[in-house]
Amino acid sequence: MNIDWTVTPASLWFLLGVLLIFSEFVFPGIIAIFFGAAAIVVAIILFLGFDLSFNVQILVFAALGAVLLLLTRNRLKAWFQGASSKGQHGVEVLPIGTQVVASEDFVDGGGLVHYSGARWNAESAEPVSAGQHVWITGRRGLVLQVSPRPPGQ
Template identity: 30%
Template sequence: MESVLSISPAFIWFLVGVGFLAAEFGVPAFILLFFGAGAWIVSLLVLLLDIGLTAQVILFISSSLLLLSSLRKYSLKTFKGDVRNALDESFTDSKIGQIALVTKTIKPNFPGEVKVMGSYWRAVSDTTLMEGQSALVVNIESEDGLTLKVIPT
């Protein structure tokens, strides 16, 4: 007499994949997702072919590691996004048009420092600006958003 609780190996591998996906949400390391995909690959193969348990485990490990090594770096670039977010850009862009106080002398080709909105920033200018002089912030000069371009007021 066959047991009522007999579950298909394909369904078991599918549930293992769901478990890895759920674990990925709990521990977002972007690794467990690929093991879940490996389990789903084995689930599909077990559904289509008659494969023994040893072959299933070997397929699971190899497909999971292959997916992990080939897709993780690309997927991180795609899903992680840019390090700078909209809040950072709007905060930095809000400096444009503000009056700054030169705290370290700025010369052409030699950056100095200005104080704007209560913070100190690296600054560059095409003209010499002496310490204590006021300047107008006209642009964000560096890619990291930490260097401001200023002109005399």
């Protein structure tokens, strides 16, 4: 069996697309994934035998990436980051009773929790262990107030 390891423009565009899509996991912002998809589309076009100059490939990549970004980013943003609502002055409203996970053991009533893909400072009047599920009971500035029991219990 003889494997042809020839590097083609289609394979380079495909590799670029895969790298851009995976970069979204490292640097989330829901932008690179659209340009990754655009690069993969350019790779498919070249694989199908269309003979495009390098300038046209760049133009198709940039235009398709921009169109995908502008038309679908806001629709998909909530799916990737989770839905949230904004209160007065654009401040995110964190729903009371939302379950979050403690990232570490709380020391002197304070620690970190994960909420909506981000780490938040949190405080609790009761002991909390790493990995324990807790519920948001309030917010003081950028610090979430949490409890090991759901609100109302």
